[in-house]
Amino acid sequence: MPLRSDWSQRTCSLARGLDVLGDPWGMLVLREVFFGNGRFDAMKSRLGAADSVLSKRLQDLVDAGLLTRRPYDDGGRTRQEYVLTDKGEDALPVLNAVAIWSEKHLPAPSEQAHMYVVHTGCGARTTSADTCTGCGERLTVRNTSWHSPVRTPRPVPLAAAAPAPAIHPNGPAA
Ligand SMILES: [Zn+2]
Known part of the structure; x- marks a missing residue:
């Protein structure tokens, strides 16, 4: 169940923007990625968020085009980290x-x-x-x-x- 209604079709651009940028956890996830801390476990430890909370925000921010996934080598195993897109940087x-x-x-x-x-x-x-x-x-x-x-x-x-x-x-x- 969504946390609140979808505001993506509101007539006010501030409301539409808040649909993407108005979630506190989402903003803190962005903070971490701006800090260069885009790996799941490191973000989780810094934010003290549950896996489900963090996963949902990461997926929302990827879906909204602010973050993208980038593979990295974690001791022989390929994992994904999150980095900003141009839209995210903005x-x-x-x-x-x-x-x-x-x-x-x-x-x-x-x-x-x-x-x-x-x-x-x-x-x-x-x-x-x-x-x-x-x-x-x-x-x-x-x-x-x-x-x-x-x-x-x-x-x-x-x-x-x-x-x-x-x-x-x-x-x-x-
Ligand atoms: Zn200056």
């Missing part, structure tokens, strides 16, 4: 905006419980979701880092859109 300002808004308006439960959006070009911690407030450059997945102090001591550069597959599921690509 959601970066949405995640940036939620983090920036939260930093501005919501209390943090601890000293370390923050997430900052950093423009790697100039090092500024930006307070705008799509443009660096330090230097004015447009933020992309290639020039943006996120800094979550509970996660890493330094900002982490984001994962770029799906590069060429590391290995091909059916042997070498033609």
